[in-house]
Amino acid sequence: MAWQSIPVARLEGVSQEQFTQQLYPQRKPLVLEGIDLGACTSKWTVDYLSQVGGKKEVKIHVAAVAQMDFISKNFVYRTLPFDKLVQRAAEEKHEEFFISEDEKYYLRSLGEDPRKDVADIRKQFPLLEGDIKFPKFFKEEQFFSSVFRISSPGLQLWTHYDVMDNFLIQVTGKKRVVLFSPRDAQYLYLSGTKSEVLNIDNPDLAKYPLFCKARRYECSLKAGDVLFIPALWFHNVISEEFGVGVNVFWKHLPSECYDKTDTYGNKDPTAASRAAQILDRALKTLSELPEEYRDFYARRMVLHIQDKAYSKNFE
Numbered sequence: 001m002a003w004q005s006i007p008v009a010r011l012e013g014v015s016q017e018q019f020t021q022q023l024y025p026q027r028k029p030l031v032l033e034g035i036d037l038g039a040c041t042s043k044w045t046v047d048y049l050s051q052v053g054g055k056k057e058v059k060i061h062v063a064a065v066a067q068m069d070f071i072s073k074n075f076v077y078r079t080l081p082f083d084k085l086v087q088r089a090a091e092e093k094h095e096e097f098f099i100s101e102d103e104k105y106y107l108r109s110l111g112e113d114p115r116k117d118v119a120d121i122r123k124q125f126p127l128l129e130g131d132i133k134f135p136k137f138f139k140e141e142q143f144f145s146s147v148f149r150i151s152s153p154g155l156q157l158w159t160h161y162d163v164m165d166n167f168l169i170q171v172t173g174k175k176r177v178v179l180f181s182p183r184d185a186q187y188l189y190l191s192g193t194k195s196e197v198l199n200i201d202n203p204d205l206a207k208y209p210l211f212c213k214a215r216r217y218e219c220s221l222k223a224g225d226v227l228f229i230p231a232l233w234f235h236n237v238i239s240e241e242f243g244v245g246v247n248v249f250w251k252h253l254p255s256e257c258y259d260k261t262d263t264y265g266n267k268d269p270t271a272a273s274r275a276a277q278i279l280d281r282a283l284k285t286l287s288e289l290p291e292e293y294r295d296f297y298a299r300r301m302v303l304h305i306q307d308k309a310y311s312k313n314f315e
């Protein structure tokens, strides 16, 4: 089925002032072209990355098929030296492999101690630091993490949201990104931060009938493009070619709003988690009532939440 997509706006040569004052407050995804990213877009070939990036062990997703499935877990976690990972991700068929000769790889780089440290490629890959410049469109103290994203051709990452604002820098290779607004979360069949609708191009509408109501935004990223993904916007990514990306997460809210134990940028703000816990308690309390009453009071609570907490400012 061909879906109507809304193209993500593309702008060339955006200044820091224009981004901060006009674009950022709109809280919409945007592709920025022509940003000065340093030498990485020409320098980061497979040979260069495997020589300069070194042999540091990295944890990777390995899948026998292109569409990774977090429900059936059709992928495994393995480790490889960084140089090997780059070489394997760049080839279609492998002499050495874990599952099958055409298995696919995905690297999402981690901090030194992934339970405590956030990823920052400037720390984990210091010899590559000089090659890349991050867009200077937010204050240094807002910086949260910078993450290597390296994938085999064809690999698809499931639809999910993160809680930080994000610049996804496409350094080499092509990628298709489909995005959904946080306002359409009700049509995405969420399980935590991820959507259960894995096949967004040909969804099972008997199982996910509301999915067709979700407005689909789409863009293609080529080397040198930077996609601004506002916090809470859902994104689904297909690497159309072997590709190297780096994403930079930064804090939009005051620091104290975020969960201090979050190293990935995807734990809900503490006030949201606390509210969800309180709601669970309310639901437990409601279950003391017989069905007819529980239903009536639950519906009244939904109306109350809509009235008090939904924004009237969004379409």
Ligand SMILES: O=C(O)CCC(=O)C(=O)O
Residues within 6 Å of the ligand: 149, 150, 151, 157, 162, 166, 168, 175, 235, 237, 245, 247
């Ligand atoms: O481009 C990718 O591989 C995934 C990007 C992503 O999920 C992110 O930057 O948050």
Ligand SMILES: [Fe+2]
Residues within 6 Å of the ligand: 160, 161, 162, 235
């Ligand atoms: Fe993400």
